[in-house]
Amino acid sequence: MKVICETKNLVLREFFEIDAYELFQMNSDKELMRIVNEKPYKSEEEANFFIENMIKHYQEFGFGLWGVHEKKSGRFVGWGGLRQTKYGAIINIRLKRKFQNKGYGTEVLNVIVDYAKNELKLDKIAAKANANQPETLKLLQKSKLTKSEDNELVYKL
Template sequence: MKFHIETERLILREFRKTDLRGMFELDSDPEVHKYLGNKPVKTKEESIKIIESVLNQYQERGIGRWVAIEKSSGDFIGWSGLRLNTEYNMNGFTKYYDVGYRFIKKYWGKGYATESGKAAVDYAFNILKLTELYATAEIENQASHKALLKIGLEYVEDFYFEEDELNLSWYKIENK
């Protein structure tokens, strides 16, 4: 499955196995995982499994996260986009679409989460014709909280996610 979305500063595209180096750099950094249960990957094999999982999501669900490429440098900077969750119960939901993002640390604070997140919401509502979209952020992650609000999601409530032992905030946006 091919995806190609351009924003002012980013190219959002499908994952490829050649994204291994960037994915390992991203997901092996403990600071990136500070608000994700602090479980960074330790091997490139783990990163390959993550990429393969997203490729399977494209085939099985028609959607999955996208690689984020910085236009000015051509660099893999992380991922963003949509996902159809069917794997676990999240705040009482077992099948829902969510918007999310994760970036290599040196690209934090540049507005890429907001920019790519807005593109994902636009895709969800205008291409997939979804009526609602959700997101989560660890309660202490103020940068992610601010980005989700700038994207247009509204804070709904806090909850405890037992599977990863995390205190999360739940967000929602409706297609109006």
């Protein structure tokens, strides 16, 4: 198990095949997936495909989306990390609904920003919220990122 970073309450680590069931449970939540504007997973195979692609992403870029787990209980909370796009590294965070509004999003966002700057030595990263995600916008406004002058929904390092 490769631990990437830790916060007061959470551990972020690389995904493994054994995480497929928990990932499927989160991404089959119709309400959560409506909010993030994605189709819910219909099978655990979709979660396996996601994990396989993320492992390739780790190998190609040295970072990716990581599983987020509570330190005390070990429970899967969601995922967070960086995804390489044609625009550069983009922060992505998704937490199970039952773990939202506990401060975990703030912990994950801040540790990802610190890790990107201090460990990966990235000088450019961004995060984006959809207009229908007011909680995400609040999270970004409180973060170590700065609102983009070009787009009020984009925040940059």
